[in-house]
Amino acid sequence: MVAANPTPKRNVVSIGASSAAMGFTLSWKENPPSTHRLILIEVKTHYNWVYAFPRASVKSGFERELFIPYAGLFGYKDDVGKVVTARVTAIHKNYVELDREVPEFGTRIEFDYLLYGAGTTIPQPGRLLSETKAEGISILKQYQKVIRESKQPIIIGGGAVGLELAAEIKEEYPDKQVTLIHSRSRYMARYKQSLDSFTYGILKKLGVRQVMGQRVNLPEGGFPLEVKPVEVTTKTGKKIQGDLAILCIGMTPNSELLGKLSSKSVNKQTKFVKVKDTMQIDDDEYPHIFAAGDVIEHTDVKTGHFAWMQGLTALANILKLINGGSYDDLEPYVSKDVALIKIALGEKEAVMQTNAWGPLVAVGTWIAGRSIPRNL
Numbered sequence: 001m002v003a004a005n006p007t008p009k010r011n012v013v014s015i016g017a018s019s020a021a022m023g024f025t026l027s028w029k030e031n032p033p034s035t036h037r038l039i040l041i042e043v044k045t046h047y048n049w050v051y052a053f054p055r056a057s058v059k060s061g062f063e064r065e066l067f068i069p070y071a072g073l074f075g076y077k078d079d080v081g082k083v084v085t086a087r088v089t090a091i092h093k094n095y096v097e098l099d100r101e102v103p104e105f106g107t108r109i110e111f112d113y114l115l116y117g118a119g120t121t122i123p124q125p126g127r128l129l130s131e132t133k134a135e136g137i138s139i140l141k142q143y144q145k146v147i148r149e150s151k152q153p154i155i156i157g158g159g160a161v162g163l164e165l166a167a168e169i170k171e172e173y174p175d176k177q178v179t180l181i182h183s184r185s186r187y188m189a190r191y192k193q194s195l196d197s198f199t200y201g202i203l204k205k206l207g208v209r210q211v212m213g214q215r216v217n218l219p220e221g222g223f224p225l226e227v228k229p230v231e232v233t234t235k236t237g238k239k240i241q242g243d244l245a246i247l248c249i250g251m252t253p254n255s256e257l258l259g260k261l262s263s264k265s266v267n268k269q270t271k272f273v274k275v276k277d278t279m280q281i282d283d284d285e286y287p288h289i290f291a292a293g294d295v296i297e298h299t300d301v302k303t304g305h306f307a308w309m310q311g312l313t314a315l316a317n318i319l320k321l322i323n324g325g326s327y328d329d330l331e332p333y334v335s336k337d338v339a340l341i342k343i344a345l346g347e348k349e350a351v352m353q354t355n356a357w358g359p360l361v362a363v364g365t366w367i368a369g370r371s372i373p374r375n376l
């Protein structure tokens, strides 16, 4: 049963309330249009501060700080915006269906414009499958426990999550034999070569055993989260023994939902969502549907700040349409096209690629490390 709409305003809906939606939301709140309100539909009850998950999988005491409640995001002004805790199960041309009844809407929310910001799925603990704060804390504590008990943990994948995790473990437990297996001959290929050299050097100093250029054979169903003898094999036949294997590879775009409405807008091979430079999905049948963030196919590095900027372009264009503009008036997203990153390698060291001082440089310094608070 759908309750009567208490506000005459029409809806702009976002699927997902993470980085792609957050810049959009903060701008919206500053200057909400008089005709529309923003409805963020998010299956998680709390914004997940993923940036600290690798550290919080090893060290305890700040897990609670990494889950920020969505309730109150709009200051309880429902005519400006509202966060609905639910999973979207289907998208139609002008409404979405939910997996549960929610106050005011029931199981269906109508929209004039949609932002698709459903992100990607990566293995835990990079992102967590949990939907509540309590579940999230519990999963992080499970990781802390198995890592504490393990003597020879193996981390598979030298992307940002794997690098951070390996460094955190070795810093907290110097006596453990920590192995990091990476498929390429260098780390962070989208960044400057020197970022790789700094990273390699810091991990070496910490005592992490780094196995480069080896692609791991992944058992079906992945590796169990338990401490027991495990042999990890690689495509070239190398065998690495340990007692715990943690996967830090594999990113799957959450595009299936949109693909059911508009198969045309999803790349069949990569599964990323194809967008026009206006951030509209690449399907002329749905000019009022936009997408931004990790889920889209784009040359931008998949980071929170790019998701944020892309979301802002989508917002600017949606506001134009709300204010009577035509689809021909929409502005293109202009990427800064610069890959920036800061990777904490334990609590004392970090590497970063920055343009804060003008030119783009990669640095690996204890200053960078010490300037990062414990909860990141």
Ligand SMILES: Cc1cc2nc3c(=O)[nH]c(=O)nc-3n(C[C@H](O)[C@H](O)[C@H](O)COP(=O)(O)OP(=O)(O)OC[C@H]3O[C@@H](n4cnc5c(N)ncnc54)[C@H](O)[C@@H]3O)c2cc1C
Pocket: 015, 016, 017, 018, 019, 020, 021, 041, 042, 043, 044, 050, 051, 052, 053, 054, 086, 087, 088, 089, 117, 118, 119, 120, 122, 126, 127, 160, 161, 254, 257, 292, 293, 294, 295, 302, 303, 304, 305, 306, 307, 341, 342
């Ligand atoms: C460990 C780690 C460290 C990182 N460090 C940095 C960093 O230092 N700097 C940086 O800029 N970036 C960093 N990133 C990358 C950054 O987190 C991502 O680029 C960013 O989160 C992408 O935001 P997004 O909104 O596109 O997608 P996501 O963050 O993936 O969010 C998508 C949201 O959509 C929700 N959702 C999906 N499907 C549905 C549905 N059907 N119904 C309802 N809700 C749904 C999900 O629950 C999720 O909350 C890091 C990532 C990780 C994992």
